[in-house]
Structure formats: C-alpha cells, structure tokens
Amino acid sequence: MTRVVPQNITVRGARELLDGGDVSSVELTQAFIDRIDAIESSVKSFVTVTPGLALEQACAADERIDSGNAAALTGIPMQLKDNMATRGVATTCSSRILEGFIPPYDATVATKLYEEGAVLVGKGNLDEFAMGSSTENSAFFPTRNPWDLDRVPGGSSGGPAAAVAAGECVYALGSDTGGSIRQPAALCGVVGLKPTYGLVSRYGLVAFASSLDQIGPITKDVGDAAHVLNAIAGHDPRDSTSIDGDVPDYKKALTEDIKGLRVGVPKEYFVEGMEPGVEDAIRRAIDTLAAMGAVVSETSLPSTPYAMAVYYIVAPSEASANLARYDGVKYGYSTDTPGNMWDSLEDTRREGFGPEVKRRIMIGTYALSAGYYDAWYKKALQVRTIIRQEFRQVFQEFDVLVSPTSPSVAFPLGDKTADPYMMYLNDVFTQPANIAGIPAISVPAGMCDGLPVGLQFMASHLQEGKLLRAAHAYEQATEWHTLQPDL
Amino acid sequence: MALTSDEVRHIALLARVGMTDDEIEVMREQLSGILEHFQVLQQVDTEGVEPTAHSVETHAVLRDDEPRNSVSRDDALQNAPHRDGDYVRVRAVLD
Numbered sequence: 167m168t169r170v171v172p173q174n175i176t177v178r179g180a181r182e183l184l185d186g187g188d189v190s191s192v193e194l195t196q197a198f199i200d201r202i203d204a205i206e207s208s209v210k211s212f213v214t215v216t217p218g219l220a221l222e223q224a225c226a227a228d229e230r231i232d233s234g235n236a237a238a239l240t241g242i243p244m245q246l247k248d249n250m251a252t253r254g255v256a257t258t259c260s261s262r263i264l265e266g267f268i269p270p271y272d273a274t275v276a277t278k279l280y281e282e283g284a285v286l287v288g289k290g291n292l293d294e295f296a297m298g299s300s301t302e303n304s305a306f307f308p309t310r311n312p313w314d315l316d317r318v319p320g321g322s323s324g325g326p327a328a329a330v331a332a333g334e335c336v337y338a339l340g341s342d343t344g345g346s347i348r349q350p351a352a353l354c355g356v357v358g359l360k361p362t363y364g365l366v367s368r369y370g371l372v373a374f375a376s377s378l379d380q381i382g383p384i385t386k387d388v389g390d391a392a393h394v395l396n397a398i399a400g401h402d403p404r405d406s407t408s409i410d411g412d413v414p415d416y417k418k419a420l421t422e423d424i425k426g427l428r429v430g431v432p433k434e435y436f437v438e439g440m441e442p443g444v445e446d447a448i449r450r451a452i453d454t455l456a457a458m459g460a461v462v463s464e465t466s467l468p469s470t471p472y473a474m475a476v477y478y479i480v481a482p483s484e485a486s487a488n489l490a491r492y493d494g495v496k497y498g499y500s501t502d503t504p505g506n507m508w509d510s511l512e513d514t515r516r517e518g519f520g521p522e523v524k525r526r527i528m529i530g531t532y533a534l535s536a537g538y539y540d541a542w543y544k545k546a547l548q549v550r551t552i553i554r555q556e557f558r559q560v561f562q563e564f565d566v567l568v569s570p571t572s573p574s575v576a577f578p579l580g581d582k583t584a585d586p587y588m589m590y591l592n593d594v595f596t597q598p599a600n601i602a603g604i605p606a607i608s609v610p611a612g613m614c615d616g617l618p619v620g621l622q623f624m625a626s627h628l629q630e631g632k633l634l635r636a637a638h639a640y641e642q643a644t645e646w647h648t649l650q651p652d653l
Numbered sequence: 654m655a656l657t658s659d660e661v662r663h664i665a666l667l668a669r670v671g672m673t674d675d676e677i678e679v680m681r682e683q684l685s686g687i688l689e690h691f692q693v694l695q696q697v698d699t700e701g702v703e704p705t706a707h708s709v710e711t712h713a714v715l716r717d718d719e720p721r722n723s724v725s726r727d728d729a730l731q732n733a734p735h736r737d738g739d740y741v742r743v744r745a746v747l748d
Binding site for chain 2: 267268270271362363364377378403406407409469471472475476478479486490494495496497498499500505506507508509510511512513515516519524525527528529531532535541542544545546547548549550551552554586587590600601602603604627
C-alpha cells in the first residue's frame with residue numbers, strides 16, 4: 167500500500183490513488199482517522215468525529231470503485247460544518263440549545279455527497295449558529311489555527327477551515343452568511359468558495375439569515391473547489407430559493423489563461439486600519455495578475471462603507487425570526503426551572519443561547535419592532551439595493567474584482583472577544599458579496615509574520631466560471647497554496 | 654444612540670430571551686454602542702429607492718399538491734425533550 171500523508175492529499179490526488187488501486191478508501195479513511203487522533207486534541211476542529219460511519223461508507227465506496235462506478239468524490243473523507251443536518255449524526259450548531267439534536271433527515275448537500283460516495287469523518291466546529299468570526303463563540307470550545315495554536319482560525323466555519331489546513335479531511339463544506347467560508351479559509355491558508363446565492367440548496371442548513379446564507383466548499387486548492395461545487399450545485403425542489411437552471415461543469419473553468427481578463431480593484435477595499443503585511447501581499451498578488459496578462463485597473467464601489475451596517479441589521483433581523491423556533495418543546499434544550507409556558511420559553515432561551523446569539527436576536531428584534539422598522543430594517547434594505555446596483559454596474563466593465571479577504575491575519579485567541587464591534591470589523595470585505603448575492607472565493611496569496619493572507623475574487627451572479635478561472639490561474643502561478651503548517 | 658433599560662427590557666420580552674437586571678444593563682451598553690455605529694446608514698440618500706429583501710429575484714414558488722410521505726411520527730418525536738407517548742408535553746399556557 168502507498169503510504170498516505172493526509173496533509174498532502176487533494177480531491178484529485180485521492181481520486182488517482184483510489185482509481186489506480188494504490189490505496190483503498192478504507193485505508194485512506196483510516197489514515198485520516200489516525201491523523202485526527204494524533205492532532206485533534208490541539209486543533210479541536212470537530213464537534214463530533216464519526217470514524218465508524220466513515221469506515222462503513224469507505225467500505226461501500228471501495229465496492230463502488232471496484233465495480234468501476236466511482237464518481238469524483240467517491241471514497242474521499244470530508245467534514246461538514248455542524249450546522250448541516252446529518253441523519254443519525256448529532257447536529258449542534260455549536261449551541262447548547264441544539265446539544266444532542268439528532269436530525270431525522272439529511273441536508274440536501276449531505277444527500278448529494280453521499281450519493282457521490284463521499285465519506286463523512288465528522289462535523290466541524292463553528293461560532294454558535296454561525297454568528298462570529300473566530301469560532302470562539304462555539305458553546306463547546308474554540309478551534310485553534312493550525313499555523314499558530316494560540317491564534318483563532320477565523321469563523322464562523324473555523325472548524326472546517328482548520329480541519330482542511332491540518333489535513334484532518336480532504337475537503338469540507340462551510341456556510342457563508344457574511345464571510346464565514348472565506349474569512350476562515352484566508353486565516354487558515356486554504357481555499358474557500360461562497361457560491362452565488364441560491365446555487366447550492368440550503369435545505370437542511372440550520373437557518374441563520376435566509377436571504378444571505380449559502381453553502382460552499384473549503385478545499386486545499388481551486389481545482390478541488392470546482393470538483394466539490396460540481397457535486398453540490400443545482401436546483402432543489404426542497405429549497406424554493408435555489409436557482410432553477412442548468413449547472414455547468416466547473417472543471418472546465420480550470421484553464422491557466424487569464425490574458426485579457428478584466429480585473430477591477432475597488433479602492434474602498436483598501437482602507438485605513440488594514441494590516442500593512444496584508445496590503446503588501448495583496449498588492450503583489452495584483453501585480454502577478456497583471457504580469458499574467460490580466461487587464462487590471464482601479465474601480466470604485468462607493469457604498470462599500472455602508473455594507474457592514476446593512477449586514478448587521480439585515481442578518482440579525484432574519485436571525486431573530488429564524489431563531490424563534492427554539493422553544494424547548496419540539497427539539498433541543500429545555501429548561502428544568504419551574505414556571506408556566508412563558509417562563510419556560512424565556513428560561514430555555516436564556517440558558518440555551520450564548521451571548522453573541524442573544525445580542526443578535528436583540529438587535530434584530532429591535533430593528534423589526536414597531537416604530538423602528540422603517541428607520542433601521544427598511545433603510546438597510548434600501549441601501550442593500552444601492553450596493554447591488556453598484557456591483558451590477560461595475561461588472562459591466564470587469565470580469566472579476568479583487569481585494570483582501572480580511573483586513574488582518576489570524577489574531578490571538580481572546581484578542582477581540584471583549585468588544586463585539588471589533589469582532590464585527592473582521593468581515594468588512596466579505597459581507598458585500600452576501601448582500602448582493604454574488605459569488606466570491608478566497609485563495610492563499612502570501613504570508614505575513616508566518617500567517618496566511620487571503621486574496622478575494624468576486625464575480626457577477628452565476629459567474630463561478632470566471633471566478634474559478636481567475637483564482638485557479640493565480641494559484642497555479644504561485645506557491646502559496648502548497649505551504650503547510652507544522653503540526 | 655442610547656437605549657434605555659426599559660427599551661432593552663421590552664425588546665427582551667418581544668424576543669422571549671430571559672435576562673436579569675445586570676444582563677439588561679450590559680446589553681443596553683452594547684446595543685447602544687453597536688447601533689451608534691450603524692447610524693451611518695442615515696447618511697445615505699435612499700429617497701425613492703426600492704428595498705431589496707432578497708438578492709435573487711424569486712417569486713412565489715408553487716408545486717403540485719401531491720400527497721407524499723413525510724418524516725414518520727417517531728422520527729418527528731425523537732428529539733422532543735418531554736415526550737409523552739405520541740405527544741409532546743408542554744407547560745401550562747394558562748395559569
């Protein structure tokens with residue numbers, strides 16, 4: 167048997183090993199389980215590890231491979247963020263209020279991956295209900311950044327990003343409401359793709375902000391992101407907001423040619439307060455794109471400075487409605503304290519939700535309440551229209567936009583927990599894509615003091631092809647995606 | 654953008670999140686600070702701008718009304734914290 171080094175295995179690499187008979191899915195899966203056993207106590211990227219299920223699925227995958235019916239992801243170990251429903255496997259959202267919740271059904275993305283013959287090694291840690299940018303809001307424990315265990319992995323998909331960076335799975339699925347795939351991918355030195363809103367079904371994704379949430383892949387490189395997106399994209403009758411239409415083969419975007427590609431650099435994404443090391447790395451990446459033949463020029467999205475306020479009104483408003491379902495009656499945590507139904511409802515939610523979730527429920531409830539609705543919620547929706555229009559206009563001149571993914575590299579645990587607003591600033595460059603519903607990807611683009619820097623590409627609605635083409639070409643011209651943390 | 658304790662208490666009641674007086678005070682300070690930052694939105698001229706509640710133009714999506722299997726009763730009840738046979742037990746609504 168070929169010796170497997172989990173950190174080095176990509177989706178395509180695994181496919182070659184499995185199809186060539188160099189290694190079985192059971193052997194590959196066992197190597198990842200061993201890797202998890204060896205390093206998980208320091209990385210802590212999993213809420214639940216599922217070795218038994220994984221080996222069962224690997225066995226089935228081996229039969230499928232032997233019979234010559236392997237799909238792109240058959241037999242390859244992956245992790246799902248723990249806000250995606252998995253039948254028979256606890257799905258907690260890293261919240262006390264869902265501790266021990268065993269979904270009676272699979273999220274559509276889980277169903278699609280299982281149909282491909284994927285192997286689930288476990289569920290990834292997150293900020294409670296995906297609300298946060300550091301995974302420190304997990305009700306269970308914070309995840310550590312594999313590049314520096316004293317630093318955060320970003321969030322809210324910190325578990326999935328850290329797991330991929332640490333070689334605990336080949337790829338993972340995260341969810342992105344305001345940057346929750348891209349920002350942790352940037353901070354952990356991996357690739358994170360947020361598809362166009364509606365390209366991937368949200369059925370079975372625990373709802374946070376329904377007009378912004380989108381599931382996407384976290385992978386070691388852009389090629390893998392295209393392969394995973396192929397498997398999960400497409401209309402789902404169970405999600406009426408999923409886009410009805412043909413899904414292209416995203417692998418075809420993986421040419422290495424970006425000659426003539428029109429690349430815009432929105433000046434509002436280079437703001438005061440950004441770490442100089444991040445700006446240097448991104449400027450160098452932009453020079454690389456120009457040297458490869460892309461036509462690079464500066465552009466402007468003037469309403470960008472308002473995006474964060476729009477996001478932090480719209481997302482909590484939707485969350486306050488979505489989280490009304492946690493009442494301690496049908497499922498989830500239920501208080502033991504005595505009292506009538508109203509007391510029990512208030513106590514269940516007091517004890518079950520963490521501080522950040524409560525803050526967002528409160529902001530949202532306030533913004534939607536009588537007398538404040540027009541001034542806050544409606545105003546935010548109007549500014550959302552303006553932000554969308556600005557993107558639409560800019561994409562008439564440009565194929566893709568580039569920016570930093572995050573204004574900083576990974577910060578120390580505990581550094582930003584005291585002031586909620588400081589934490590909110592982590593997502594200033596990623597929220598606009600959610601507000602407009604456009605696709606965006608983060609790729610490794612440099613190192614600053616030994617920590618990864620992420621480069622973000624954004625494209626117009628359903629232009630994942632352009633996005634992947636630009637990101638892949640950049641990646642192939644650089645070495646950043648091949649760097650690995652010492653663990 | 655200073656909220657009063659009573660306003661925060663009212664929001665907590667609407668949201669049905671139980672809070673002690675100390676928690677109300679912490680929340681009052683934090684929400685006031687956060688909302689202060691978001692006042693920036695008032696600078697934007699939105700006269701005549703339609704609101705966007707959704708980034709994709711989706712309209713009411715209907716499907717044919719065909720009977721089909723849903724989750725079983727046991728599956729639907731398996732996560733209920735207080736199950737009583739085929740029912741979920743709830744606290745008294747009226748005292």
